[in-house]
Structures are given as structure tokens and as C-alpha cells.
Amino acid sequence: MALSAREALAHVKHALSSDQMPSVGGLRILNDAGELLVNMHSWRWLEGVQVDVDLHADQPYVWLPENVREITALVATSTLNTAITLTTPMELAQRRASTVSTSFHYWGALVFAPKSTPREQRCTVSATPATNGSDGLLIRDGSQSVSFLIRNTVVPNTDTIRAVLHSTDRDVMAQRMVAAINDDNSLGVRAEYRNDGTGRFYVIGKFDGPADQDYFSVSQVSGAAQPLVQASYDGQQGGAPTPRLDLWPTPGSFEQDAFKAYYRAGWTPIRTDNDTVNVPSYIEPLYIQIVRAVALGYERDAEADVNVRVAQVRAGTVFSDARTRDGLTQPTLGPIENGAVQHDYGINQALWNFDSTGGPS
Structure with a gap:
């Protein structure tokens, strides 16, 4: 009970x-x-807790559950064609300071830091947008306003208007909106498409904390029907130190369930x-x-x-x-691994005592 x-x-x-x-x-x-x-x-009983870890574009870390005490295993899943090695913060700092910014391998270190998060606005392309420029988003930051308008043909951009090529596929349309927002370096926001098949994308502040709440806003252009601005998530600043997995190199795109981590939990x-x-x-x-x-x-x-x-x-x-x-939860962990006495039975491992090797004579 x-x-x-x-x-x-x-x-x-x-x-x-x-x-x-x-x-x-x-x-x-x-x-x-x-x-x-x-x-x-x-x-x-505190061992064996697992969590799937997402990677976020341009974010060199991922937040872990607050009860993480020790990472006991960390492996890449089938969604990511690479591997990850746990290392020290010192090694991570040295790699971040090098002139090489990309790699076919990730390195990570568990640290504890006050959790700060940026403000997010969730947008969804839920139907086929219009193609005459009446549909789109208006993004304002502290210095300017830029409209991202959906059009059926590419037209030159202006200081306040960016054209986004129309698509009848809502996920393709969401990805094009994300690309257009990220190509505009003048705004204090970035965008992220999370491949979940719902046509959702997120506009995210470049700075963490509650000060971001007034730093930018996202709305539909006057009379627009698509995309829909559905939810807002305010940023947070500080708080108690929270487990965080710092990474190198910095991920270039969103990857859902990129790593699977086993950890020893706390209270x-x-x-x-x-x-x-x-x-x-x-x-x-x-x-x-x-x-x-x-x-x-x-x-x-x-x-x-x-x-x-x-x-x-x-x-x-x-x-x-x-x-x-x-x-007594598990009295044995199996034979010794990675030692000189280990024998690799290969494909016959399940039938190790039925091989064709003769006894001594």
C-alpha cells in the first residue's frame, strides 16, 4: 500500500x-x-529512472528533471546519427573555446545552474493560408516591427515586410515561416519548428528571464486567419540550481528524443x-x-x-x-564486461555451451 x-x-x-x-x-x-x-x-530503488532528452536549435544545453543526482547512462537514439560522451566541464570549456564549431560527436557535462528560460509564443498553421499577403504574422521587438506575409510568388522584401512562399502543406508552411524569421537577424527573436505533425512552430526570445515578457510580441496581421497565435509562455529567471546537461557543439536544429538518459534520482x-x-x-x-x-x-x-x-x-x-x-533487488549484474577474461560468443552467445570446440586431449 x-x-x-x-x-x-x-x-x-x-x-x-x-x-x-x-x-x-x-x-x-x-x-x-x-x-x-x-x-x-x-x-x-533510485537507479534506473530514464528520460528522453530533446535538442533545441542554438541552445548549448538541455534542462533535466529537477530530481537528477547522477547520470548513469546516456546514449543517442535512432533519431540522431551521432553519439555523445560524458566529460568534465573543463573539457567542455576547452572545446567551446576552440576554433572548431562543428563535430560528428557530442560531448556533455552535468552541471547545476539557476534555471532561466526565454519567453515563447506558440503559433499553429491549422488550415491552408491565403496567398495574397493577407495572412501572416506581425512580430514586434523593442526597436521595430516586421510582418511575415504569406504570398504565392516571391516578391522583394522591404524593411518592414518579409515574403514567405505559400504551401498547402501546413507543416511545410510552418517550416517556411521559421526559416524566414530566422533569416531576419534584425529582430531579437528566433523561431523553432518541432516536428510533431501539427503545423506548430514557436517564436522564442533570444534573452532569458521575465524581462523578455515586454521584449517582443507576436500577433496576426490585420484581418489574417493564419497562422494562429495560440499560446504564450512567459520567461523565468533564477531560482534554485537545477540539473542541466551542457553540450558541445551547439545543436543546429530541434531534435525530439535525441538522447535517452538513465539517472540516479534524488528526492x-x-x-x-x-x-x-x-x-x-x-x-x-x-x-x-x-x-x-x-x-x-x-x-x-x-x-x-x-x-x-x-x-x-x-x-x-x-x-x-x-x-x-x-x-537484494538484483543480486547479480551478469558476467564481467570489458575485461581480459571476457569471451565474445558472437552469434552463438545464446548457445554458448553447444559450440563445436573440442575439449582438451
Whole structure:
């Protein structure tokens, strides 16, 4: 049975013999106890979490889930005809400082940085646009306004008008709008097409953070029906350090699910009373003991603070038994790999004991 946050909070009250929740907050106690739990041991139950990683054009990094502690495996998928090697930030900095800006191979380093994101406007070509220049987008930044108008023939561009060749295929039309926006270096935005078959493309600010909210705007030209401006995502600045995979070289285009990463997870924050505590059933008794120790340590630190109480939990049989049970999750990892004693059976690996090699004579 999964442990709920509400049940864990009941243990806080029970440990303190009180109907009132401590002033530090019940959720704070639950999350602090969770952080102490995952730091106690290299638990097997935290391994094997996986995530698909997208690459974004002109962005030399990708943000990872906030509970990433360690990348244990990182491989390219079939969508990307290349490979990636994990390295150090120092190696990455040296490669970025070199005169070579392209490669058939990616290098990446896990870092932690305050998460800043640029503002985005989502646009969609949902039907066949008109071809007389009445359909298109008007993009304004802090210094100028430029209209990207859809036309059936190529016409010369002006300072305020860019012509985009018409297509009856909405995804082709979206890609042409993206190319036209990116070819215009005078605006403080870039565009990105994400190949999902919906005719969507995104206009993205070149600068991170909430200051971007007034930096640019995207709207339909007067009387236009296509493309549709459907959603806006405000930029964010700063915050707690968040796991990020820094890359070299910088991706030149959007690639969905380019890499598959396995990682050792950290604590999954509890945000409401209705959340489920993200631990396996055999860890629940240990987590409850830590919750009670943290509650008592915060409220009655004169008797014994959190350090003393958690140390007592760690020295007890509940922790010892949980660690033993966790270590039995997979008792063997198979034969030794990449060593001198490894034998490559090739195509006969499944029938290794039925080969034609004779015994000694």
C-alpha cells in the first residue's frame, strides 16, 4: 500500500503528541526527511529512472528533471546519427573555446545552474493560408516591427515586410515561416519548428528571464486567419540550481528524443497533502522513522537535535534491514564486461555451451 503525505503528516502529530502542526510546516518536515533518506545510502530503488532528452536549435544545453543526482547512462537514439560522451566541464570549456564549431560527436557535462528560460509564443498553421499577403504574422521587438506575409510568388522584401512562399502543406508552411524569421537577424527573436505533425512552430526570445515578457510580441496581421497565435509562455529567471546537461557543439536544429538518459534520482518533492510519498513499500518504515526524528529534532532540539536523532535511526535495525533488502533487488549484474577474461560468443552467445570446440586431449 502506497504511503500518502496525509498519513506521513499524521506521524508528525503523533511523534509530537499534538493536534497542531509545527510552525515550520508539515510539508517542510516531510521533504527534509526525504532528502535525508536519499542521502543515507546509494539506494538501488533510485537507479534506473530514464528520460528522453530533446535538442533545441542554438541552445548549448538541455534542462533535466529537477530530481537528477547522477547520470548513469546516456546514449543517442535512432533519431540522431551521432553519439555523445560524458566529460568534465573543463573539457567542455576547452572545446567551446576552440576554433572548431562543428563535430560528428557530442560531448556533455552535468552541471547545476539557476534555471532561466526565454519567453515563447506558440503559433499553429491549422488550415491552408491565403496567398495574397493577407495572412501572416506581425512580430514586434523593442526597436521595430516586421510582418511575415504569406504570398504565392516571391516578391522583394522591404524593411518592414518579409515574403514567405505559400504551401498547402501546413507543416511545410510552418517550416517556411521559421526559416524566414530566422533569416531576419534584425529582430531579437528566433523561431523553432518541432516536428510533431501539427503545423506548430514557436517564436522564442533570444534573452532569458521575465524581462523578455515586454521584449517582443507576436500577433496576426490585420484581418489574417493564419497562422494562429495560440499560446504564450512567459520567461523565468533564477531560482534554485537545477540539473542541466551542457553540450558541445551547439545543436543546429530541434531534435525530439535525441538522447535517452538513465539517472540516479534524488528526492521527489511532496507539494500537497494528497501526494503519494515516492518510496517503495520496504522503505516506508524507515521513512516514517526519519519523519518522526526530524519533527522531534526541529521542535525539541534542546533534548536532541536532528543530527542526533537521525544518527540513532541510521544505527538501528530499521535502516540496516532496509539497506539489506534494497541490496537484494538484483543480486547479480551478469558476467564481467570489458575485461581480459571476457569471451565474445558472437552469434552463438545464446548457445554458448553447444559450440563445436573440442575439449582438451
